[in-house]
Amino acid sequence: MKQKSFYLTTPIFYPNDKLHLGHAYNATIADIIARYKKSKGYQVYFQTGSDDHGEKIEKKALSLGISSQELVDKNVELFKKLWQKLGIEYDFFYRTSSLSHKEKVQNIFQQLFKQSTIYLGKYQGNYCIACEDYVKEKVCPNCHSETKILEEPAYFLKVSQYYQQLLDYYQKNPDFLIPTAAKKELFANFLQKDKIQDLCITRSDIKWGIPVPDESKMIIYVWFEALCNYLNSEKGEKMFANEDSEIIHLIGKDIVRFHALYWPVILFALGRRLPDKVIAHGLLLDPKGEKASKSKGNVVDPLKLLEKYPQDLLRTYFIAKISFLQDGNFNEDLLKEFYRDFFINNLGNLCQRVGKGKIIELYENGIVPNFAETKNVYLWNYYQTCLTVIENYQQKMDNYQLTSAFQEIENLLNASNKLIQELAPWNLFANKKTKLLNLTLNYLRNGIRIIAFLLTPIAPSSSKVIFEYLNLSPDDCNWENIKNFQLIAGKKIKFLKEPLFPPL
Ligand SMILES: [Zn+2]
The missing domain is CATH 1.10.730.10 (Isoleucyl-tRNA Synthetase; Domain 1)
Known part of the structure; x- marks a missing residue:
């Protein structure tokens, strides 16, 4: 029997800085799913990577007096180190600063422009650099930082054109986006006839990114090109070309709109199949229920954590104590308590x-x-x-x-x-x-x-x-012999002089 293909992705993370615990959580959950699917005989392809472009990175590099490429290269090494320490067995690490990504994104842009899914217009509004997101407000509703005003000619993705197709797709595939709460929020805020808006997908005031074909001063919006990573890798392309493969995007609930609204629109426009599922997990909060932020001083560095605690403790805590698809609490005391218990x-x-x-x-x-x-x-x-x-x-x-x-x-x-x-x-x-x-x-x-x-x-x-x-x-041991109680008969088990799990 032919093995079923299973394609699993994490988001690609911004290498403007080190990764925090929420990223470690996402990759660990993905790794657990990938290992489980492998044990079930699936042909698993597990992709992660880095979202190398954007204004946030350009600014950070400038402040450090190094090039954007140097900055992302340095941080990507730390990403890979973290994945290794966490036991994340990914198959491919995708980078959006690669030449092949640039070419493929420009081709996609050109194709969508030719078929009028992308059109030239004028953007007037605000932009949050921290979130790399177009917002209406002066203060970003998501991260509360000051936004900047943009007014420039820009290209747009005709999201509104796909409104009905999106509705139909969600109707036919009610579990395309889980949990239900994430879907409700998406529909309430964006997926309504009077709320659905075309997406501005170019910037004129930054340099670090992929230029619009034949418009050297315009840079393609970082989210537009980042989403294409799932399709642009060699293996990813094959997975999307195969109707029988199962494709899952595991994301945090803060980036649902990009994966469950814009990404399907891009795929519709390209005449591609959609992923089977977008799974939006919750956020990791401190015990007071606060999101991690530098100003609050509650940001946890997972690499530091893994110097003190075993890999398996963190992995198991994530699945056991962060109720999956809900927000959860984390601090070191909770981690130690879980190890003991x-x-x-x-x-x-x-x-x-x-x-x-x-x-x-x-x-x-x-x-x-x-x-x-x-x-x-x-x-x-x-x-x-x-x-x-x-x-x-x-x-x-x-x-x-x-x-x-x-x-x-x-x-x-x-x-x-x-x-x-x-x-x-x-x-x-x-x-x-x-x-x-x-x-x-x-x-x-x-x-x-x-x-x-x-x-x-x-x-x-x-x-x-x-x-x-x-x-x-x-x-x-495997799923075939798991129920066989005769399997270990006659084996001599080891005498335990030391506890299997010593105190920390
Ligand atoms: Zn923001």
Whole structure:
């Protein structure tokens, strides 16, 4: 059977500065999805990159006395370093300052101009440099910085022409943009007959960008060309040419309008298919519920964080504690608390209980006994929980209910600890109830195996550590044999002298 193609993108980020935690969150969630899809046999192509152009970057470079190219090159190195430290296994890093991007964007511009989707007009209004966005107000409604007045001849994208086509598309594909709240907001503010506006897509007062073909003084609006990154990469182009591939854009909710309104219009105009889904996740706020900003001093540098805490802790926190598609809170105390609760007291403790002390020392040297079905009500319930968790986890991951999928892992952890209380294996040993003890040990160690497997896309290093403890390699487990409780029978699990997850 031919593998289904799955194309996943993060936004491309502005290299005017280092990345902050919200970017790390986005890329981590994308990486978790990509790893999960790979485990399900998809041919995954995962693209990220940098949005190298724009006034914000031009100004920053000027203030530093270096060229714009130097500035973005320097910061892109930091982007890549962060992705490496976070374990982001992207396939391609796209850069909009590449020559091929420039050529392709100019071709797109020309094609749309020829077919009158782009027309020459005059822009009169305000512009927010921080957001690289045309706004009506003197103070930007999004970031509250002072905007500048622009009045210049400019090219426009005829967004209004596609109003009906957009409505029809949303009608036919109600889950094109999730969550529903993001869609409601988009429709309320922009996608209405009297509100839909053409988009100004050129600037005359900056230099750092892609020139309009035959208009050397005009620069193509940074958002217009940035969106084209998804289509302009070699592999991305193939994905968009293939109706059968699944295409997902994972973005923050602050850039919904660009991805769910302008990008579809560009694709309509080019006669292209649309992505299958635009997923708009929430924002990371400090414990007071404030957005990160330099003036408030609550900006978190993820690279610094990763010098202090394990990669898996941050990755797991993101999926577990930031309820997916909603805003969430973050600070270091919450992170440490989560490490204690989940990694040490729950996951680590469970492995310890089944791998240390009397059970392993006194019984069969840690050899996992055979599987058999049983009428024992505790074991029977536990077995059913394992099977249910496996099913629910997949269903939720497939539907992008990521936090809820993670909770399935917690359910199995809790059920495992409960089973130990209920059956007290050390008593079974003392009372020579060998048959029941055998089954209990088989079931519990399989429970741990399932937990490790389901954690693989989320916390790859931690799941590897647990597999090692079970004397397995991550490659030994897959969706075909996940329910096979005989898989580890006869294996000798390791004696845990040290906790799997040491205190920070
Ligand atoms: Zn702004």
